[in-house]
Amino acid sequence: MGLLKMARQKSPWIVHFDCNSCNGCDMEVLAALTPVYDAERFGVVNVGNPKHADVLVVTGSVNHRNVRVLRNIYSQMPSPKVVIAVGACACSGGIFAEAYNILGGIDKALPVDVYIPGCAIKPEAVLDSVVKATSVLSDPVAQKRHREFAQQLANGKFTGEFSEQDDLSQEETSND
Numbered sequence: 193m194g195l196l197k198m199a200r201q202k203s204p205w206i207v208h209f210d211c212n213s214c215n216g217c218d219m220e221v222l223a224a225l226t227p228v229y230d231a232e233r234f235g236v237v238n239v240g241n242p243k244h245a246d247v248l249v250v251t252g253s254v255n256h257r258n259v260r261v262l263r264n265i266y267s268q269m270p271s272p273k274v275v276i277a278v279g280a281c282a283c284s285g286g287i288f289a290e291a292y293n294i295l296g297g298i299d300k301a302l303p304v305d306v307y308i309p310g311c312a313i314k315p316e317a318v319l320d321s322v323v324k325a326t327s328v329l330s331d332p333v334a335q336k337r338h339r340e341f342a343q344q345l346a347n348g349k350f351t352g353e354f355s356e357q358d359d360l361s362q363e364e365t366s367n368d
């Protein structure tokens with residue numbers, strides 16, 4: 193195992209983004225990072241800059257406003273990378289799923305590698321998912337999917353279920 197690969201697997205750096213959560217799951221994510229659960233013993237470091245992060249941890253559901261911010265953060269992360277959906281809202285939209293402004297879970301906006309169901313989730317589940325995420329960092333199939341998606345975003349050619357055009361259409365409608 194190369195030094196870089198070993199460093200990533202032994203010390204995944206995470207960036208946390210609150211998409212639209214009620215803060216219940218965010219409190220549990222923060223609890224996992226405190227000395228009580230001690231994520232640092234697995235080498236996990238919480239960073240504020242996506243350019244330094246290997247793992248994107250997202251809470252809350254995606255709406256027409258935050259989808260662009262979420263994709264912007266994702267695009268800034270270097271490859272290889274992993275996306276974790278934390279809580280029912282991030283997995284499927286949760287209790288907000290049918291709301292007028294909600295697109296759904298974050299897999300409506302990004303490729304997701306690890307899902308943590310629950311409302312709210314437990315800190316132990318966050319630790320478990322980060323350990324699982326380290327294996328995704330060296331998974332060639334998952335990383336190919338991320339590279340292709342990131343390339344589509346960079347080229348402005350993403351034509352997924354909720355494309356940039358859809359976001360703009362929604363914004364124009366809401367501004368009328």
Ligand code: SF4
Nearest residue numbers: 216217279280281311
């Ligand atoms: S899953 Fe539950 S606790 Fe987590 S953000 Fe959604 S409503 Fe809040």
